[in-house]
Amino acid sequence: MAIGAPITKGDIKLTQDRSSDEKSRKYLYTFPISATGDFKGTGIAPGSYLAVVFSDDNKSIDYLDNITFAAGEDHLLNFDMTRKEYIDKMTPEERKQLEEYKKKNADVTAANAKIANLNALLTQARADTKAGNFDSAITAMQQATTQKPDEGILWVALGDAQLGSADAAAKAAKAAGKTATSDPTVQAKYTDAAASYKKAVDANAASKKPSAETAAAAYNQMGQALAKSGDGKGASDAYEQAAKTLPANAGMYYYNEAATLYNAGKLDDAAAAADKAIAADPKRADAYYIKGQSLIPKATVDPKTQKIVAPPGCVEAYQQFIELAPENEQARVEEVKGILTGIGAEVKSSFKATKGKK
Numbered sequence: 001m002a003i004g005a006p007i008t009k010g011d012i013k014l015t016q017d018r019s020s021d022e023k024s025r026k027y028l029y030t031f032p033i034s035a036t037g038d039f040k041g042t043g044i045a046p047g048s049y050l051a052v053v054f055s056d057d058n059k060s061i062d063y064l065d066n067i068t069f070a071a072g073e074d075h076l077l078n079f080d081m082t083r084k085e086y087i088d089k090m091t092p093e094e095r096k097q098l099e100e101y102k103k104k105n106a107d108v109t110a111a112n113a114k115i116a117n118l119n120a121l122l123t124q125a126r127a128d129t130k131a132g133n134f135d136s137a138i139t140a141m142q143q144a145t146t147q148k149p150d151e152g153i154l155w156v157a158l159g160d161a162q163l164g165s166a167d168a169a170a171k172a173a174k175a176a177g178k179t180a181t182s183d184p185t186v187q188a189k190y191t192d193a194a195a196s197y198k199k200a201v202d203a204n205a206a207s208k209k210p211s212a213e214t215a216a217a218a219y220n221q222m223g224q225a226l227a228k229s230g231d232g233k234g235a236s237d238a239y240e241q242a243a244k245t246l247p248a249n250a251g252m253y254y255y256n257e258a259a260t261l262y263n264a265g266k267l268d269d270a271a272a273a274a275d276k277a278i279a280a281d282p283k284r285a286d287a288y289y290i291k292g293q294s295l296i297p298k299a300t301v302d303p304k305t306q307k308i309v310a311p312p313g314c315v316e317a318y319q320q321f322i323e324l325a326p327e328n329e330q331a332r333v334e335e336v337k338g339i340l341t342g343i344g345a346e347v348k349s350s351f352k353a354t355k356g357k358k
Contacts, residue, residue: 009056012039012077014049014067022060027052046071118144122157129161134168137161145199152204152214156221159196163225166190170228181230190229197222197238216246220253227260232269235260239273243280251281258290270294274317285324289332292317296339308343315345322348 013027020026028049031041046069053062069075121144128137141158148154166189170180180186200218204210219242227235239257243250254277262270274291277284295314302309318336325333340347 008035008037009033011054012041013052013054014044015052016047016049018050018065044069051077114147118148118151118154122154125157125161129157129164132164132168134161134165138165145196149199150203150207152200152207152211152218155196155200155203156214156218159193159200159218159221159225162189162193162196163221166193166225166228180228187229190225194222194225194229194234197225212246216242216249216253219245220256223253223257224260227257227264227266230264232261232264232266236269236273243276247280251277251284251287254280255284255287255290258287258294262290262294267294267297271313283324285321285326285329288317288321288324289329289336292321292336292339299343310343310345315340315343319346319348 010033012031012033014029014031015025015027017025017027029041029044031039033039033053049067049069051064051067052060054060064077067075067077121140125137125140125144128134128140138158138161141154141161144154145151145158166180166186169183169186169189173180173183173186180190197218201215201222204214204218219238223235223238223242226232226238236257239253242253246253254273258270258273258277261267261273271291271294274287274294277287278291281287292314295311295317298311299314300309300311301307318340321336322333337347
């Protein structure tokens, strides 16, 4: 049909009676139109025919003339109701419907092409970020977010590329004897990453169907960017938001907070974050490790006994880590045992006996 949908009810009729009016005309063959808009028939005698399309209320709505069938020949008929001859017969209302359909169809086609392009950019950017090609990933996602600034996941991908670039710059600065917080170029990169994650959060919140996963991922990554730039308070707030947004993963977000703050040298904040991770997931071994590592630098020496005294909670955290540590953490387990032995504390075994088969 001219408005873009196939005719799914009606008949195709063939006649050689071109002189009679429509009501008295005799049709030699009738073929029903299927639900998909197709029709077929056999046994048509050779000759020249007029093919007429009838709607399900027996109204003639289109035709093709001078359709010639030869003996044993298959013939494909296509009633294209967007051709000029058909459109010239349309009423003003029918033409209006046709124009509206064309516009809607063009908009849908353009939207689908845009989505396909954005998906391609996102896929490539993620691969580039993983491979360390940060500049390429940033360029791709800047293009993507310009095309569709209301899509949160695109801003997350841009932030990830910017964060990777910032980490690489921080590493180079460290090799040159500088710190991330003292190098303005590195600071600017972390600031850009944090800003992109903030835009991801805002875009996701404003969408018709906000995603808790997208928001939590953005907050989590924002926490990394802020912590590494030296903004411990902002980082903690971001991790808190991630945990509130997706409570099921709170243990992971609080641990990420603790590890990020520990690596940034903010030991008090790291220990506090480790406590939150432990509260959310008491079986999370690495949270106990971070807590112990964050507290042990505060160990003192008893002036009377000259023994090392660990700060409150430190030994207990180390012992819990040993108890819970998985097999792939045995190197850290030995490290912690060495620390405990060095300060004269009890070392609890992490060996867990398994029952043998009867």
